[in-house]
Every structure is written in structure tokens, then in C-alpha cells.
Amino acid sequence: MACSCQKNRKQYEVVAAGGKVVFTTGSKPTADSVAKRYPGSEVREKAKAGATTVAK
Secondary structure, rough: OOOOOOOOOEEEEEEEEEOOOOEEEEHHHHHHHHHHOOOOEEEOOOOOOOOOOOOO
């Protein structure tokens, strides 16, 4: 049986300037460090599986 400990954990994505996700991690400091290697990139929290986003 799969471990469910990851389901409530935050995940962070490093998104390059072109919109491509280049790295995913559970550590915000690691994501910030990797983002420095990609000019114009940003760090964002990964959406949970099954979550819907509503455009405003």
C-alpha cells in the first residue's frame, strides 16, 4: 500500500520564463536556489491533484 504522507505536503515548482516547469521539490529554499540558475524564472506552489483553479 502506498504511503499517504505526501498528500498534505506542499510542493514547489520552478517555472522558467517560457512557462515550462523545470524543477519540483518539497523544499522552498531548494526551489529558490534552483530558480537563481534560470533567468526570469519564478517559484510557485504546486497545485494539489484534483484541485480546480478559478480565473478571476
